[in-house]
Amino acid sequence: MFRVVRRLPSNDVEWTDFDRVTPTARLTAQRSGRIEAGDVADEIGRVEAETRPRWVWDDTPRWYPRLLGAGVRVSRIVDLRLVHALLRSSSATEGSALHGAARGPWDTAQAATDDASALFELVPESLPDPVAEFLAQREAIEASPARAGLELLVAAESTGALVAVEMRRRGIPWSPIVHDAVLTELLGPRPGPGERPAHMRDDLDEIRVALGDPDVNPDSPVELRKALNRAGIPVTSTSKWQLSEHEHPVIEPLLRYKKRQRLLVANGWSWLDAWIRDGRFRPDYVPGGVVTGRWATSGGGALQLPKAVRRAVVADPGWKLVVADAAQLEPRILSGLARDAAMAKAGEGDLYEGIVRSGAVADRPQAKVAMLGAMYGATRGESGRLVPRLARAFPRAMAYVDAAAAVGEGGGVVSTLLGRSSPRPGAGVAPDVMPPEMPRADGDGASRAWGRFTRNFVVQGTAAEWALCWMAALRRRLYDTWGERGEAAPHLVLFLHDELVVHSPADVADLVAEQVRLAAVEAGELLFGPSPVRFPLTVAVVDDYGQAK
DNA sequence: CACTGATGCGCG
DNA sequence: AAAGCGCGCATCAGTG
Numbered sequence: 225m226f227r228v229v230r231r232l233p234s235n236d237v238e239w240t241d242f243d244r245v246t247p248t249a250r251l252t253a254q255r256s257g258r259i260e261a262g263d264v265a266d267e268i269g270r271v272e273a274e275t276r277p278r279w280v281w282d283d284t285p286r287w288y289p290r291l292l293g294a295g296v297r298v299s300r301i302v303d304l305r306l307v308h309a310l311l312r313s314s315s316a317t318e319g320s321a322l323h324g325a326a327r328g329p330w331d332t333a334q335a336a337t338d339d340a341s342a343l344f345e346l347v348p349e350s351l352p353d354p355v356a357e358f359l360a361q362r363e364a365i366e367a368s369p370a371r372a373g374l375e376l377l378v379a380a381e382s383t384g385a386l387v388a389v390e391m392r393r394r395g396i397p398w399s400p401i402v403h404d405a406v407l408t409e410l411l412g413p414r415p416g417p418g419e420r421p422a423h424m425r426d427d428l429d430e431i432r433v434a435l436g437d438p439d440v441n442p443d444s445p446v447e448l449r450k451a452l453n454r455a456g457i458p459v460t461s462t463s464k465w466q467l468s469e470h471e472h473p474v475i476e477p478l479l480r481y482k483k484r485q486r487l488l489v490a491n492g493w494s495w496l497d498a499w500i501r502d503g504r505f506r507p508d509y510v511p512g513g514v515v516t517g518r519w520a521t522s523g524g525g526a527l528q529l530p531k532a533v534r535r536a537v538v539a540d541p542g543w544k545l546v547v548a549d550a551a552q553l554e555p556r557i558l559s560g561l562a563r564d565a566a567m568a569k570a571g572e573g574d575l576y577e578g579i580v581r582s583g584a585v586a587d588r589p590q591a592k593v594a595m596l597g598a599m600y601g602a603t604r605g606e607s608g609r610l611v612p613r614l615a616r617a618f619p620r621a622m623a624y625v626d627a628a629a630a631v632g633e634g635g636g637v638v639s640t641l642l643g644r645s646s647p648r649p650g651a652g653v654a655p656d657v658m659p660p661e662m663p664r665a666d667g668d669g670a671s672r673a674w675g676r677f678t679r680n681f682v683v684q685g686t687a688a689e690w691a692l693c694w695m696a697a698l699r700r701r702l703y704d705t706w707g708e709r710g711e712a713a714p715h716l717v718l719f720l721h722d723e724l725v726v727h728s729p730a731d732v733a734d735l736v737a738e739q740v741r742l743a744a745v746e747a748g749e750l751l752f753g754p755s756p757v758r759f760p761l762t763v764a765v766v767d768d769y770g771q772a773k
Numbered sequence: 774c775a776c777t778g779a780t781g782c783g784c785g
Numbered sequence: 786a787a788a789g790c791g792c793g794c795a796t797c798a799g800t801g
Contacts, residue, residue: 444797445780461786463781486782489795514791518785525793528784554785554790600789607788680790684785721785721791 235261265294284385320364377642395504403536434474535770547772562624584617601676632678
């Protein structure tokens with residue numbers, strides 16, 4: 225049963241139930257009712273406990289923080305805003321009213337608020353009708369030839385929205401003491417305002433001596449490049465990889481300085497002051513924030529935590545972190561997409577070792593660089609040279625990504641396994657690439673760049689779908705097994721594309737690790753059914769995130 | 774002063 | 786200055 229909820233201007237909530245009588249029957253409204261503003265959380269909690277409907281609402285950040293604050297967790301929802309975005313652009317909904325609909329209120333990002341106290345006090349703007357939108361979405365899904373995939377995708381995307389709010393509510397356990405110790409070790413003690421940390425002052429002295437320039441400011445790329453050129457180092461940019469190609473006394477201290485400057489600026493003491501409260505880091509996750517379906521974050525850079533500061537993610541006393549990483553996820557996804565039996569066989573154990581054993585390449589590093597080259601569309605360098613050898617060993621996999629690239633080069637749309645479609649070139653939300661021009665002979669025009677994007681889209685996007693299913697399956701398993709423990713139950717605290725971290729009471733951490741593995745098996749079956757492709761994990765039960773891997 | 778784009782680097 | 790995808794963020798550099 226679906227229960228569509230809608231907040232009225234009075235802040236009362238109106239609900240309407242839709243039952244699915246048979247898989248093919250049109251949904252019809254069965255019952256409806258109204259909840260007074262003050263009873264919303266209690267009533268939703270009561271209905272959830274009794275019938276566990278699939279709640280349908282406009283935008284999860286507008287509903288769920290307040291519910292969680294009142295102790296109400298829900299199992300299943302449809303997030304109309306996220307699903308609208310999926311269905312509107314999906315090739316699998318062609319012919320439906322939703323497909324290619326004009327941009328409207330469902331396409332404009334809602335004012336995301338996590339301020340639970342303000343949520344229901346907001347004067348609702350003239351919100352679009354959630355019942356009409358829900359019916360349009362159901363119609364698009366049920367008429368689609370790719371219905372099964374869309375149903376799964378819609379459920380996974382929506383559950384991701386729940387997890388994002390839940391993770392932000394719990395926060396990542398963070399030790400400011402350890403973080404400060406890391407910074408002090410790498411940079412020196414916390415400096416006064418406007419001062420450089422001690423180790424960076426030492427680096428700077430060395431840089432200035434080596435360049436014979438007592439005033440050079442390495443924070444200014446333009447100034448630095450000129451100073452380097454004056455010292456006889458012919459760099460055209462100040463990027464670290466170009467610097468490291470030259471022999472000169474300035475290079476080593478300069479690279480050290482840049483590394484430290486990066487840490488200071490991105491995750492230094494001011495980051496600590498801004499983002500850590502009461503021993504928790506609460507980033508603002510943005511499900512579906514990336515065109516491929518990956519999550520993004522806004523503020524805090526939670527998906528780019530440097531390895532060096534991960535030691536500061538410390539489990540509470542009596543708790544552990546269960547850190548799980550899907551090994552070589554994207555190439556495994558490709559072997560599933562392409563139904564490449566030879567590649568699936570190579571992936572029975574470590575995929576890259578398997579590729580070596582197949583005879584395609586000489587060693588594991590070569591296997592890795594060749595595989596990445598195949599998925600990203602490398603044409604030059606070592607990677608580009610190795611790709612053809614991979615293509616001989618795994619022709620089906622290679623044909624799959626080559627076909628996706630060809631579609632993109634021709635200005636077409638590609639889709640993931642479950643039905644998320646790539647943007648049309650030049651659609652605006654697209655990556656920073658110009659739309660393809662007429663195919664040209666110069667070998668690397670904009671159309672080639674777009675082809676590399678669509679080549680990668682099918683793999684990255686399907687990997688994101690696997691990861692959402694993995695996370696959703698784990699969420700359900702954690703709740704089913706330990707849900708009655710309430711706040712003391714193991715809970716997800718981080719989701720990093722192909723990696724999950726669960727904060728767990730120590731006594732059940734090993735059982736959590738087992739559930740993480742079972743959830744990965746479940747995700748593989750959801751996407752690929754009976755298939756030889758495997759999705760092995762590396763799982764570590766640790767006290768701090770720095771100990772994992 | 775505010776704004777925008779480029780640069781460089783952290784992550785997957 | 787990447788070769789080869791997807792991001793966020795701080796800072797600099799240039800413009801209005």
